[in-house]
Amino acid sequence: MKIGVLIGSFTGNNKHLADVIQKELKQLQPDYQFEEIMINQETNKQLTSKNYQYSNFDAYIVGCFTDCLVAPPYVLSYLNNYPQAFLKNKYVLTFNAHGGDGGSVQHNLHQLFLRKEAKPVSHIKIKYCNNYIGLTYPKNELEVQGIKRDQFAQVHPKCVLYNNLLQNKAPYVFPKQSCGPRLGSFLTTPLFKKITNVMSMKYTRK
Numbered sequence: 001m002k003i004g005v006l007i008g009s010f011t012g013n014n015k016h017l018a019d020v021i022q023k024e025l026k027q028l029q030p031d032y033q034f035e036e037i038m039i040n041q042e043t044n045k046q047l048t049s050k051n052y053q054y055s056n057f058d059a060y061i062v063g064c065f066t067d068c069l070v071a072p073p074y075v076l077s078y079l080n081n082y083p084q085a086f087l088k089n090k091y092v093l094t095f096n097a098h099g100g101d102g103g104s105v106q107h108n109l110h111q112l113f114l115r116k117e118a119k120p121v122s123h124i125k126i127k128y129c130n131n132y133i134g135l136t137y138p139k140n141e142l143e144v145q146g147i148k149r150d151q152f153a154q155v156h157p158k159c160v161l162y163n164n165l166l167q168n169k170a171p172y173v174f175p176k177q178s179c180g181p182r183l184g185s186f187l188t189t190p191l192f193k194k195i196t197n198v199m200s201m202k203y204t205r206k
């Protein structure tokens with residue numbers, strides 16, 4: 001089985017997390033073949049090539065950093081352009097190595113894959129660094145020691161779930177959203193905007 005690993009990473013943290021996930025899955029099922037696609041480079045290729053070709057995989061692992069509480073627009077744009085036929089009915093495990101508040105990345109990715117009729121399985125979300133210049137570069141095992149080890153405990157059960165689905169050993173269930181993304185998505189609904197408009201009119205009226 002060929003699994004496409006699509007990564008949006010500038011300073012290497014999400015690439016590191018993608019490597020951890022692939023290592024875990026390889027232990028569960030040595031037959032898996034992984035192909036990494038670095039979305040940053042692909043975006044450049046897309047812009048310069050007229051005949052850019054997307055790759056069709058049996059399943060996907062997709063992750064990126066948090067950019068001002070959401071998935072980076074260039075990542076969403078690349079995934080939006082991914083042919084629906086290559087994603088339809090395929091299992092997708094998502095991940096996000098962030099700097100303290102992963103924001104709505106899970107929500108953004110899962111909604112996008114639902115629109116493509118893919119099957120989001122679960123989301124691995126780990127704080128890799130603090131949001132300060134100079135602290136955003138854990139690149140090797142030694143530097144990664146600064147990351148709380150217990151956060152990595154979620155990788156194993158989520159990879160087991162993903163592996164069970166790929167091996168047809170479990171029924172598919174749409175993953176639960178954590179409170180953060182649910183609150184984030186509520187803050188952008190027309191209902192919330194209407195409530196804030198009414199409240200601001202009420203309190204600014206003379």
Ligand SMILES: Cc1cc2nc3c(=O)[nH]c(=O)nc-3n(C[C@H](O)[C@H](O)[C@H](O)COP(=O)(O)O)c2cc1C
Pocket residue numbers: 008009010011012013014015064065066067068069070097098099100101102103128129131136
């Ligand atoms: C423009 C920009 C905005 C960011 N916004 C957030 C944010 O809202 N929340 C957060 O936790 N981290 C934020 N970060 C930090 C990155 O998500 C974090 O450093 C991540 O681990 C980087 O992943 P990478 O090494 O794969 O590029 C931001 C980083 C940049 C460059």
